[in-house]
Amino acid sequence: MEPVLKMENISKAFPGVRALEKVSIEVFPNEIVGLVGENGAGKSTLMKILAGVYRADKGEIFLRGKKVEIKNPHDARALGIGMVFQEQAVLPNMRVYENLFLGREKIFARRGALDQKLMMQEATKILEEVGLELSPQVYVHELNFMERQMVEIARNIWLARQAQVDYPTIVLDEPTTVLEEEEIEKLFNKLRELKKRVSFIYISHRLKEVVELCDRVYVLKDGHNAGCFSREELSEELLRSRMVGRELHEEYYLASRQRKPAEKVVLELRNCTKKGAFYDISFSLHQGEILSLCGTVGSGKEELCRVLYGETKFDSGEIWIDGKRVSINSPAQAFALGVGYISEDRRNEGLVLHLPIFENITLPIIHRLVRGFLVRREEQFRLSQEMMNKLQIKALSPSVLCFNLSGGNQQKVVIAKWLLSQVKVLIMSHPTRGVDVGAKHEIYALIREMAENGMAMIIMGDSFEEDIGLANRIIVMKDGRVSGVLDATESKPAPSDLIQYVV
């Protein structure tokens, strides 16, 4: 059978980085092709070349046997290639239905004017199909992260269906990182159903999902092809070893390094309530303790963390830090009290992308590096270099712009920033989201080390396994209230033990 899409010997270099070196992939009809690799392996770059965002330095692309030139995103769309980007691509200032059809409004034109009724009908249909219960009139800025992602997926599915070609190709670059189990299941069913007409390329760091969903998987390593495996051969271990190139520790979450937290309480919440988000929450956090907050989106755990780092305020309740009652009105105050926050959306919230690594890492503590009136630049460099070595951040030097780092390395820079600032309490929202298996492991090691040094952490993990594996204690929230507290220091509960509190 002839491949729908063939990318041959694609090479691409960015200043100072060889992102891709002679990479080839093929996609056949009725197929979901997986693409995995460490952070910075070149997955997104390869796909952006396909989508016309970048142009390859060398190499050829064939669609349905014909060689094509994809000069810009417009060309790609015309050829039936859709892409759900790793970074979100929906416009918050516009309504859902406007976002869904952006760039394809012509279809709804009736004598020069857009038929809004028709657009609305069509939008309602699409949203129903992906299981989003929204009115298409809602502005996207009112949606949460996950809903936005679904809107984007819906857009591409619709687009693929509109394309007048056989087997349009949709690229999904880490689409599930922000989705909940339930949504993921819905999405997978949708993809399986659609593959009768559409071919997919699926990028993810969640190898379990890849194994479950994909018909064939390509592994990239350092910008090279590092294998292609058919459904029969696939297994998580295989992929993991091919990606990393070495065997991983048997003990993934490093539970053996887990310590009993100290007696000293660093953070205490007393009867905290924010109407519509969470009610009557009390708990205390000990020095060196890792606390996991579990629960579905909407359970109130995110809101609770927001309050802790000063983004919003609660209606009633008390926060005590180091035995003193405090109020937190802004991240600056939170930081002054020793609370740091790592956001899941690192591109927009974690990093100042166009500043170099060292400026980012030292941003919160820059006032401590002042002599006279002036900042000691060597000190900035030294500290940053230290952190980069420690966290194995892949970059030529501390003066590389964060913008040019791969997603995983960006995440490490964010962690480095808070590590260096020596906060007492670190709140981490999905610290390993979008991070490859190898780096994940390193981050776990870091979390252990921070705990050993006495830092307390509140973690909202990517999966129950992660939450359980890391935590000393797990607090499960449901509908804004604590539904269960489980100890995980002495012995680890099973995921099934958690689920009963979650739903």
Place this chain on the structure above:
Amino acid sequence: METKTAVLSDKEKTWLSRIGANPSLLALIVLVIFFSFLNPRFFTLSNLFNILDLASLLIITSLSLAFILMMGSIDLSVEGVVGLCSVVASLLVKNFSNSNDFGFLALIICGLVGAGFGFLNGFILSRFKIPSFMVTLGIGYITTGLGVLITRGNPVVITDWSFRLLSLGKVGFLPFPFILALGLFFIVWFISERTAFGRYVLALGGDETIVQDLGIPTSRIKTEAFLIGGILYGIVGALLTARLGSGDITAPLGFTFDSIGACVLGGIAITGGVGNIPRAIIGALILTVLRNGMVLMGVSPYVQQGIIGVILIATVALTIDRKKIKIMK
């Protein structure tokens, strides 16, 4: 998970709640009531027509600025292009300086000349990637310079009385410029609400990189938006000539910031991505009513600039929709 429903669909809204949801409109109404109480002459039919007459040119330039601001750009070439087009119009109709007599065709030619400079604005902006602030500043200089060069500073007096009806004419009681402004408003409104182009303009104001990655030709859209603006300036130039009886490069002095001010007073975010066309009209009316009211009340000219400044800040403080603009620049 809870379901998000749309804010009431348009039909469900009552008139009152709509006004309440639009603080600019509210501000306009408050101003009108305020002035009506202070001066009985304010709320009369003759003053209404007076205000409509005075607002009409500002409305047309604000329509253009509305598009451009919603896109996140700015246009500082208004005065230059309008002035030049005013000169062009005066040289095309019957006048004291040459023997041309194109009559109303001049209006169309002005639109084309304006379109040309609008195109240039958009083209340079998108092709060479320099901020609209600087491109339009440059084009403003160039057009003003051209106007001075052509006329050597002397206004070109026109003698074509039928052309002057463009400004002096009335339909019933309604001044003709206002009817023209109203017509243009409906066209521009239609373009904004009912065409893909209108959507793209807002989308560009939201996040240009996303729009690019979707394969939408951003350069073309920018160019078109400035081009539409240029056409409107051309028309205003011709109207101005009809109004003053001469083509004068300096006549539109102050138009640029008046139009930007009008849009902003109407609630169009200068950062782009938020707003709609009717808001431009509301803003233009606020500004005109304010000036009218201050003259009626006999406010000292020394403090008028200051009062407008304070009202601008106060209105924006009340009207701006901070939910949609997370970060203020």
Place this chain on the structure above:
Amino acid sequence: QEEPVYLGTAIRSLSNPYHAVWAEGATAFAKSLGWEDYNVIQTCEGSSEKQLNDIKALVARSQGNAVFSIDPNQATDTQAIANELEKSGVYFLTWWNKPDEVKVSDYKYWVCHVTFDNRASGYNTAKILFDSIGGSGKVFALQGLLGNSSAIERWEGFERALAEYPEIELVGWQAADWEKVKAYNQVSNALVADPDIKAIWCANDAMAIGALEALRARELIGKVPVSGVDAIPEMITAIKNGEAVATVASDAFWQGGMGLSIPLAAKQGKIKVEELPENKREWIADTILITQENIDWYIENYVEGAPEYDWNDYWGKWVRGIRE
């Protein structure tokens, strides 16, 4: 034949008819000497500092071999400009505005300062305007750019006339920044505020034209007389048509030429600056008050025919010293 000298004319802008004619006068003078290539017109577009810098740039370019005719952007700028040129030894003449405490006789190269009586212009046009409505009734006035010296002086003249006509009521005044469109808007609004306005005084002609067009749009043209200052062509037409009643011509063409001719004469030794009496260092030049009475004469001699200018007749328009 003498060695050519750079002829610098520093004025506000070329985009208004008054200064446009000025530039023509300067050019005509340069032509009469055959020095067209040395004729340099500078416009400051309202920026005092730009004016000073431009003047200095020409001094640099000519390496001091220049004379200047300067219409300072603001009265208070004269001192800085004078100090600068005095240092470089460049002969120059200034027009219109100068603070009283600055004395031309304290300088060697500042040949003279010539002005027209702004207060008289404001006063005379106001009187004619008031007379045209029989000396009683409601009047509206348009002031120029607030803070500008000429605007202030003309206004003072206007107020003096106002004091002499007890029957005249000033129902309001606004600033229209010397501009047509603003004048149009202000007058339109003023006519609503008080429909009984009988006459409109304007501090310059551009605003007067704006006022006239506002009157035209409300079908009041010809019924409400208007006055201005400057004698721009449109105003002449309006007076001829009976729509406006008065303006003042300072003869910009003559200013353009004579402003260069006098300092050049000083440079060439034809005028000995140190020998000039004080009343020839700071003097008021003649203006022409244009009204319905003399409008035909003015058109015949200044619009249709051009007067013969003798650029060597330095004192032809001399009326009196400023301090007399």
Place this chain on the structure above:
Amino acid sequence: MDKGKLLALSVVAVLFAVLAFSSPQAFLSSYNVGTLLDYAATYFIAAIGLTFVIMIGSIDLSIGGMLSLFTVVFVLTLNSLGFWAYLITIGLGFLLGMANGLIFTKLKIPSFIGTFGASGVFASLALIVSGGRPIGLHPQALSLLKPLTFELGPIKGSHLLAFLLFGIFFLIQNSTPFGKYVAAVGNSERATWLSGVRVDRTKIFCFALSGLSAALASIVLVSRMLSGDPTIGTPYQLQVIAAVVVGGTALTGGVGGIFNTLLGTLIITLVGNGLYVVGIDVYYQMIITGIITMVAVILTLDRTKIKVVK
């Protein structure tokens, strides 16, 4: 040195070379160099604070109004209070700038509007304070301007002030926490805020510096024009912004800096001065200025760091 700065520098060099070549005695004369420096000093000083404001992606449209107001205030106070005038004017500049910053951050009004509105207020204040007329400097107050007017060859006190300020602000930008915060806020306000930086304070300080530098520029202006003028500021407003932007500082924030502003000022100055030194006919000057402004930005703006221009 990054690309943007190199480009701006080469534009300056080329302009300089063209002018020097076309009329060497005139352009390079010490008299003309003095004029150039005079010209550049006012613009540069006025643009210093604005640079920070633009770096955070905001804008200050009240500089024109402030110049008008401060020249009047400075002359009035110099005439009556002597040396205190410096302190009063500079202090007032800082305070009014801060007021702009407060309106911007606390009332949450886009700076474009807030400062535009404020500009009207300042202009009105200038008229009220001056009684609506320009104010001359008393001859006895002249000596109080000595610190700015003393001369060393073609160099004047005001030029030295400009240099000094350049040095100080260069350090502030590159080597103080505030400077780093400015760069960070300009690039990503949200991320900076979440890093525990006091964003509002940074912004307010930027505007205060803009007011401060407007006050200093007014003082320099008075030292040259010897008068306070309630209308002097208007023509400066867009020119000062142009000086910043022509040097390669992006209006969207995050890119550029004080060195770019220095180069931008030089470009504007060289063009303004050069047109007369070379002897371009006045009727073409505006057109040429327009073209050069655009071409300069095309050349100086380093687009590798800004994805979109608006």
